[in-house]
Amino acid sequence: MEQSSKLKLSHYFRPRLLELLHDYDKSRFATDVTAGITVGVVALPLAIAFAIASGVKPEAGIFTAIIAGFLISALGGSRVQIGGPTGAFIVIVYGIVMQYGLANLLICTIMAGFILVGLGVARLGSLIRYFPRPLVSGFTSGIAVLIMLSQVKEFLGLDIPVMPAEFLHKVPAIFDALPTLHWPTLLLAIASALLIWYYPKTWAQKIPSPIVALTLGTLAVTLFNLPVETIGTRFGGIPQGLPAFDPPEFTLATLRYLIPPAITIALLGAVESLLSATVADGLADDKHDPNQELIAQGIANIVCPFFGGIPATGAIARTATNVRAGATSPVSGIVHALVLLLIILVAAPLATNIPLATLAAILMIVSINMGEWREFGRLHRYPREDSTVLVITFMLTVVFDLTVAVEVGLLLAGIFFIRKITDATQVSQEETEHEEDTADTEPSRKLRVPRGVLVYRVYGALFFGAADKLESVLHQQHLEPEVLILKMDEVITMDASALHTLQGLAAKLQRRGKHLILSGPHTQPYFLMHSAGFFDEIGRDNVCANLDSAIRRARIVRDGKAESV
Structure with missing residues (x-):
């Protein structure tokens, strides 16, 4: 009976870490530690930037990168996947915070985690591949545009007390605030963006460009006393120490109206993580288990909010960095989480003078790299139906929200597919x-x-x-x-x-x-x-x-x- 239970459990829960450690050796461990340190350094500025852009405190991003990064690597179905907060969630999280509040964001994240675990246990991970590529390209590029817009305030130093979440309100707010443009902020942001953009790729293999930009920006603020906003002036710094266990309170009435945003988080998390895992497969010549990956993503999103964390998923850029740094197993992802933990325990006070303009520049570059802009130049080569799905999904993501965009995009793609099959019959x-x-x-x-x-x-x-x-x-x-x-x-x-x-x-x-x-x-x-x-x-x-x-x-x-x- 006990053996039968173990077999059933292994059918639903098979972390890659356990499979890969059978023939693990010191050489591979050394390589994974090096890769983990590299990714940890890369993840630090991104975690801070993603959190601030999402409307939460910077430490929320770091705590998420630590907890989710550890759990996704330890329990996931990919050999080299790196988990944590991502740019794709910025728009979703900011909108939820503005509409429902931070406490309800945490509840949404937990609900999304249970949805993801359910999808994984039900063996539905492979269904994500049925998302048409034009649909994914459309909403990914739409999210990239929204990230850019969300950073205009910090990039230009505009005086906007509360940035609206909706596109139709955000654009007028930006234009109305243009007379308040702050030149020192703009110049620092431009300098940071140019440094990241033109940073030699050969150097980036040793020291990532965001870290260099963050370090130089912080030194400039400290040495020259630049009159720009920093993490210290906005948030009072980053606390030095471990995150406290603080379960969010909720009622059944609250859960009912949080179902739609929770589904949105789960949907985006599933798509983003499995896309990232697929990219990792190509880079590392591997094959991930999509169902185990969803289970790990779900567990991470259930646990993170109890420590003030935000939604997490697989991060394509950090995963690619992990592979290029020589990662061979999930150990590198675990090391990356431990590196972030060490940084926050030792060096948290140094983050006080990090300028928000530099973080905005980092996110601007992230959004430029995130958008699939080349697909728009190829629209004339694609079937009209695919082009229509891409453009409409993109526009709906920007103007309305991701949920509407995906629903309409899937409906259109389904109708076009039915018509193609009908014509072929x-x-x-x-x-x-x-x-x-x-x-x-x-x-x-x-x-x-x-x-x-x-x-x-x-x-x-x-x-x-x-x-x-x-x-x-x-x-x-x-x-x-x-x-x-x-x-x-x-x-x-x-x-x-x-x-x-x-x-x-x-x-x-x-x-x-x-x-x-x-x-x-x-x-x-x-x-x-x-x-x-x-x-x-x-x-x-x-x-x-x-x-x-x-x-x-x-x-x-x-x-x-x-x-x-």
Whole structure:
């Protein structure tokens, strides 16, 4: 019994860390430690910047990077995935904080965590791959635009007491505040952005550009006493020490109206993490377990809010840095979390003079790199349907929100897909000649059938979108065959709507004393028709394995040797 329980648990919960440690050695450990230190240094400024841009305190981002980074690496289904706060969540988190408050953001994150765990346990991780690429490109680029807009205030030093969350209110607020532009802030932000953008790639392998920009910006503020906003002036610094356990309070009434934002967090987290894991697979020549990854993401998002953390997911840029630094196992991700913990325990006071302008510059570069701008230049090469999905998803993400964009994008993609499959489905009459009119020795390309027999070839997917093509056979009043053969060996799938239409066709022929014969149905259509009792309706002898046997059966029923069905 105990062994059976262990087998069931291993079916649902199989962290890659346990699999990879069987042949782990000192050499790999040394490489992973080096990679973990590198990623930890890269993650620090990003964690701070993402938190501030999300409308929460900077330490919330660091705590999230530590806790989620540790749990996602230790429990995840990827060998090199790095978890933590990401730019994609900035817009979502800021909107939730503005609308529902910080306490309810924490509850939303916990709810999203349970949703993610549920998706993983239900083995639904692979469904994320059914998100069309234009949809993902559209909302990713839309989020990038919103991140840029969210940083305009800090980049220009504008006096906007509370930045609106909605695009339609945010843009006017920015324009109205342009007269308050603060030149020292703008110059520092531009200098930081240029440094990051033009930083030599060969140097970045040793010292990441955001760290250099953050260090130089902080030194400039400290040495020259620049009149710009810093973490110290805005938040009073970053506390030195471990995060406190502080469970958020909630009521059942609160949970009800937090379901939509929780679903949004879970949806974006699932897509972002599995996209990141897929990128990691390509870089590290590996194959992640999407269901285990979702379970780990869910656990991380359940735990983080109890320590003041925000939503976390797989981070593509940090994961890529991890791979390039030589990571071989999840140990590097665990080391990255420990490095961040060490930094906050030892060096937290040094963050007081970090300028917000430099953090804004870092996020501006992140958003530029995040957006899939090249896809817009390729729109003319893509099918019109794909271009439409990309552009509409992008616009809805920017103007409204991610939930609306994904819902409409998926609906459009589904409609376009149905239309494509419908167009590919064909129901056509085969060219035939009567056996009675030609000799057996005469060569002919036409199908030889008994007089009064018609053969229709059905190709593709028979489903609700293509059912009308099958109905067209019903309207061929002038043909009046004694026997109608449907050649179904090229029908790959069939649904209840097509079955209903087929039943109508059989009933119409039955009322006229005619016969319906099916030829070579595939496995899925066969079992659907069988389980629905359709074979009993038309007569089991009228279901034939191939066209030759169907024609032989047609001779029998035409000559009256079988009862009309």
